Amino acid sequence: MKLGFIGLGNMGAPMARNLLKAGHDLTVFDVVQANVDALVKAGEGHAQSASTPAAVLESGVDAVITMLPAAQHVKSVYLGEQGILSANVVGVVLIDSSTIDPMSARDVAKAAAQKGALMLDAPVSGGTGGAEAGTLTFMVGGEEALYERMKSLLACMGKNIVYCGGAGNGQVAKVANNMLLGISMIGTAEAMSLGVSLGMDPKVLAGIINTSSGCCWSSDTYNPYPGVLENVPASRGYTGGFGADLMLKDLGLATEAAKLAKQPVPLGSLAQQIYQTFSLQGSGSLDFSAVIKLFTKK
Amino acid sequence: MKLGFIGLGNMGAPMARNLLKAGHDLTVFDVVQANVDALVKAGEGHAQSASTPAAVLESGVDAVITMLPAAQHVKSVYLGEQGILSANVVGVVLIDSSTIDPMSARDVAKAAAQKGALMLDAPVSGGTGGAEAGTLTFMVGGEEALYERMKSLLACMGKNIVYCGGAGNGQVAKVANNMLLGISMIGTAEAMSLGVSLGMDPKVLAGIINTSSGCCWSSDTYNPYPGVLENVPASRGYTGGFGADLMLKDLGLATEAAKLAKQPVPLGSLAQQIYQTFSLQGSGSLDFSAVIKLFTKK
Amino acid sequence: MKLGFIGLGNMGAPMARNLLKAGHDLTVFDVVQANVDALVKAGEGHAQSASTPAAVLESGVDAVITMLPAAQHVKSVYLGEQGILSANVVGVVLIDSSTIDPMSARDVAKAAAQKGALMLDAPVSGGTGGAEAGTLTFMVGGEEALYERMKSLLACMGKNIVYCGGAGNGQVAKVANNMLLGISMIGTAEAMSLGVSLGMDPKVLAGIINTSSGCCWSSDTYNPYPGVLENVPASRGYTGGFGADLMLKDLGLATEAAKLAKQPVPLGSLAQQIYQTFSLQGSGSLDFSAVIKLFTKK
Amino acid sequence: MKLGFIGLGNMGAPMARNLLKAGHDLTVFDVVQANVDALVKAGEGHAQSASTPAAVLESGVDAVITMLPAAQHVKSVYLGEQGILSANVVGVVLIDSSTIDPMSARDVAKAAAQKGALMLDAPVSGGTGGAEAGTLTFMVGGEEALYERMKSLLACMGKNIVYCGGAGNGQVAKVANNMLLGISMIGTAEAMSLGVSLGMDPKVLAGIINTSSGCCWSSDTYNPYPGVLENVPASRGYTGGFGADLMLKDLGLATEAAKLAKQPVPLGSLAQQIYQTFSLQGSGSLDFSAVIKLFTKK
Known part of the structure; x- marks a missing residue:
């Protein structure tokens, strides 16, 4: 052709x-x-x-x-x-x-x-x-x-x-999926950080979540806690992968679409704000799973 | 014994x-x-x-x-x-x-x-x-x-x-998992509602999410949108299952534990507030996936 | 002229x-x-x-x-x-x-x-x-x-x-002021509802807030709790005043401007979502102080 | 006596x-x-x-x-x-x-x-x-x-x-007032940061807000933007004043009381999470108006 x-x-x-x-x-x-x-x-x-x-x-x-x-x-x-x-x-x-x-x-x-x-x-x-x-x-x-x-x-x-x-449904599918991805990633980051700070081993916690009702792609395929999975950005300093600023862009598209559709997306909107905060702190070029740093003591 | x-x-x-x-x-x-x-x-x-x-x-x-x-x-x-x-x-x-x-x-x-x-x-x-x-x-x-x-x-x-x-780690695992579950469920409810209101078929959207990075248990095993899955509460009027008020209780335990551990859980905390709002509106005895009703026109 | x-x-x-x-x-x-x-x-x-x-x-x-x-x-x-x-x-x-x-x-x-x-x-x-x-x-x-x-x-x-x-600063002043107004109104609604549900008289609570550090226009001039002030929408069934859907529009402008300015506005953004939820439930034409209904048992 | x-x-x-x-x-x-x-x-x-x-x-x-x-x-x-x-x-x-x-x-x-x-x-x-x-x-x-x-x-x-x-109403008044204070302070910080990043002079913006419907104690008496007011913590490096960790404690009391009263406080709860994030980043001993730093480029 x-x-x-x-x-x-x-x-x-x-x-x-x-x-x-x-x-x-x-x-x-x-x-x-x-x-x-x-x-x-x-x-x-x-x-x-x-x-x-x-x-x-x-x-x-x-x-x-x-x-x-x-x-x-x-x-x-x-x-x-x-x-x-x-x-x-x-x-x-x-x-x-x-x-x-x-x-x-x-x-x-x-x-x-x-x-x-x-x-x-x-x-x-x-x-x-x-x-x-x-x-x-x-x-x-x-x-x-x-x-x-x-x-x-x-x-x-x-x-x-x-x-x-x-027409347009390709875009709808993408923003809906990526909004849920952004939410799940932050949710996984919160759950992993909370569990570890309360004394659990991160691998044991991920193992339990991944065979339970909290299981999600962000937990079982792309876990944000360093060392839980090999060959994911979390285990190589959050390099490579899908940049936090790209996730921020997609969350912006999702909340904009929701506004026009008069649809509430409270978690999607808060996820956008969390990535915006993360980006403002200078971390937008890291992989999007690095958002877990917001929940970890420096 | x-x-x-x-x-x-x-x-x-x-x-x-x-x-x-x-x-x-x-x-x-x-x-x-x-x-x-x-x-x-x-x-x-x-x-x-x-x-x-x-x-x-x-x-x-x-x-x-x-x-x-x-x-x-x-x-x-x-x-x-x-x-x-x-x-x-x-x-x-x-x-x-x-x-x-x-x-x-x-x-x-x-x-x-x-x-x-x-x-x-x-x-x-x-x-x-x-x-x-x-x-x-x-x-x-x-x-x-x-x-x-x-x-x-x-x-x-x-x-x-x-x-x-x-000692105590059984409880840690449960609150961490269930907090992530509550977040994922609301996230799935938002994503499904947004996609459908923008013109997508709910089964098609769920099918795409379930083979993509937004995949989670709340989407592929317990989808909150009526008719997407058989044999889940969403397809029988949100009866049976895990009550919204029980999810609210678990989110309360998670945020309380986070407070004592000095750990931020912004999505977990907002999920708690959303379930509290849902419960106040008289829906606490429905299955927890019914929270999608907050994102749907009455 | x-x-x-x-x-x-x-x-x-x-x-x-x-x-x-x-x-x-x-x-x-x-x-x-x-x-x-x-x-x-x-x-x-x-x-x-x-x-x-x-x-x-x-x-x-x-x-x-x-x-x-x-x-x-x-x-x-x-x-x-x-x-x-x-x-x-x-x-x-x-x-x-x-x-x-x-x-x-x-x-x-x-x-x-x-x-x-x-x-x-x-x-x-x-x-x-x-x-x-x-x-x-x-x-x-x-x-x-x-x-x-x-x-x-x-x-x-x-x-x-x-x-x-x-040029444009008139709009900036308006969106900044109205975003803060939306936040303060919901904050006042939460504080009044919480205090009353914990046993306080609403007028006594408003009186204390209005002479303390929680004082804001939404509390002392436009209190959303019915009966606290005369001649405000809350005391006449939330008619007249500034419609909830207009506040929703202004919050949409504020979060859009914040997105373009790469500025986080987490409370402003959640306020937008709360008004969107309120509007979806059919209350968008009420005065914006009626948002307190989301925090009150039906 | x-x-x-x-x-x-x-x-x-x-x-x-x-x-x-x-x-x-x-x-x-x-x-x-x-x-x-x-x-x-x-x-x-x-x-x-x-x-x-x-x-x-x-x-x-x-x-x-x-x-x-x-x-x-x-x-x-x-x-x-x-x-x-x-x-x-x-x-x-x-x-x-x-x-x-x-x-x-x-x-x-x-x-x-x-x-x-x-x-x-x-x-x-x-x-x-x-x-x-x-x-x-x-x-x-x-x-x-x-x-x-x-x-x-x-x-x-x-x-x-x-x-x-x-009995107990002294505590109710305090947690209700301070929850609203925490919300208003973050709201003021968001509005001031947004306005300035969009090109407004901070003193002009504060002047407009303080004579408009966004007016609150956090804006007119304790403005978090450096240089807007004299003799407030914002104008002396956020020293003195009411520590961010004390605000965090009070927001924890408010959300705990709300949980027991089965009352939603979405902005109060997000304010708690924002102060928890700020504290985790090592700033808990600064005055609580320093939370504006979360909304400012480092």
Whole structure:
């Protein structure tokens, strides 16, 4: 397939490289020229650059994938003066893998439909590691038939391609899951810190929780207490993994979506404030499980 | 063995009956005479009553199990004028299965040791259903050798007998686990309500969460959204299960223990307040997953 | 002066009428034609209507006042196709009295400056009562010299005209004050409910708080406990006053501004969630002091 | 009058000295002998020591004042083996000025009444400065006639002697007021930090809040932002004043009382957690307004 790819940052670049590996031809755009040059070079003749998002479309592509930092960039790339929708997009498949709020995703999808494009929102989980390894999870919103048609393309970049329902539902699934993740992580951090300060061995406590009703992914797969699990950020100084500031961003999306939906999310909202406090204290670049430091004597 | 059993309420009575079934002889005490009469009758000659906790000891028992509502009752039954420790307890095994704060458990254990008794704290999870079926989980604190010796006795009443470390650690494990459970349940309720109000199918959303990083027992085994799982309280009007007021009690123990340990538990504490609000609105006798009603339009 | 007025709702209409009373001539616009007709009639020859925001400007005015529900309306009225800034605004004074987030206010002010207009943000407090009586408080952001020049105009509609600093600072002052108000009101509701449930007379408790370190406007001027003060919403079934849903809106602006400023506001954020819960239970149209009902047995 | 005084710490010692200055004779007890010696010396013949609380009574006193750190000490001093109530207390007035939870205060009052004593709970506010200067506020619970009779005695140590209702109500008033104070202080800290980070001058912001609906004692009398007010802890490095750990203690009493009263206090409870976090980070000995540091970039 002839594909467009817009947004070649830490996530987008390895995703685009995986598409090249799978034999697709790419036309790419990024605001940072060095990112573009690196990708074109990696393409060895199968990747070319375009000077604007619209120009990506004008190069004649079957589908375009976008991977951008936030809703403002998505809006600019799709709806801006030289944006995707300013070109002829009739029948073109547009897949936005950025993580943004569901309302913005639906606004963009609506605008795309009005121009005759076919759109999916397909945010990912799995981080830069998953992007490199091609093992991302894609949560996909949009027409089911279109999802079925694009599944094999997304499978070049990911392992689990999950259908979530109509337009925007990929974003809904992601913010709902990540809000619960943020809550569970802080909850696990509180429970582990409390148990240890009351005299329990952290491994014994984790073992009990993991076979009981408190069990959660944050406890059994990604435990924040140092030394409980091997090969998790907690056991290597909270490096690598999913940054606290990224969790903060996702909690911000969740509480914003909740506000618009007039839905209370008291624990989700407090989790956001706790990560904001943690970030203000200078720890935003640590793995998000490092939030346990707020509950530990310095 | 000749055993004492003190506290024949909703939990204690079926536990005591399981001991009878296993062939043990019981001397029992309860402040409610009808509870005592029912148990003695069920004993068919193998159960007799005593008029005070001390009298249970004086009947000549190898071990005593207590199952009481709160720390004040435990203190009264062990340390009161006609309490257990007012009798000769040298070499007798005392097992308290009440759920109380760890500090009180340690105070009682210390007093018992000073009188020459051997003590374990062994709170349970599994509810009245588990008590009837003999499938409770026991979280046991005290000397490890004593735990090993008593394991088979506890196995008459439960399925998982877990060693948690020194005196009081059974209680620590229980409050830490249940605090995380309360947090996860509210977090799941928020995430499910948010996702559905934003347009997702609840079963699809639960399916995604349960294979992602938001996965927790409250989501995959006990989902609070009606219709997502069969055979859980959410799918039968929130009847049966683990009452919201019992969760409120456990969250109160957790925050109290945290206060004494000078440990912050912001989500645990907010979970307590949310269950208190729910209880004040008259819903404390519903299953604890019914807390999702706070996040749903009436 | 020849003035424009855009937004003739519950707040805007009485404000515009007070400008007429003070002898000014008005050109008005509102999306609801009935609102326009009523105002033109009230103007008895001194008020005329315009068909778009731009047309208000084209009628030749010295200053325009806008009073709109939310940031999206402000952006549309100022920046839209037939918006204010599409007309010639060189040297015209633009005063936005809507309550919106400070960032949006600054965006609009910047766009206005680029077109040669002079802009103030001037959100108000005092409610519809203050708008009718001409006793509003205006919190004004923008150039100080412009504030000094416009003070007497604003005084036709309000009693206190407070200078807050550069562009957007009127909005900052309002969200900061109202966030603290929301927190204090819930805090007062908790303290009063707790004290009364522990056996104190509410008037005695309020009297002690009001002469002690817990004293706040919510306690001494607007006490939420029924019967403590006369002539407040709590003593007339929580009717009139400042609606809970308006407080919810302001708390949403505060937490949004805090998110963008990377500033933690844990109590402000929980206050928002509490008002959202209260609103979901169907009480959003009551006075905001009615939030005390969440802490009282039904 | 011949008076007993038990508890000669930072608060009790200056209170006792003010009683001596007013011409009363004292019999004193403290567990720290140096405290006793210093007071006896200060008494210049009008103060003598006793070896136990009971012995204070046996010296023949008209009234006894106790000033102790926590409920456990109050229970020990009143109900312990050599405690006050083990002596003949018929007709003696017992005044407990310790800050403890209302339930414990009522338990002690009940026990005192059973022994024929006349009891008041009379916790104070005003700190060590107020204790030295004799300007404390006393919040008094118990029989009103007894309050009237003892008012002039308390006036030797304080300026405001406020009647709060029946036994325990002095404690209720104090925990309710101080919970609201803790909430207001954090709320003020959030609002000031938010406003300043959004570009406002802190003095201008405080000025607006103090004439608006956000006004509270924490803002207008004890503002936590450095430089807004002179002569407050915020303007001298948060030294002096009311320690954060004392606020933490009072918030612990409030949430404990709320738990027993089955009353939700979500903001009070979160305030407790915020002060616990602040204390864990090593700042518990600073003035309680220093909590604003949690909302400021380091």
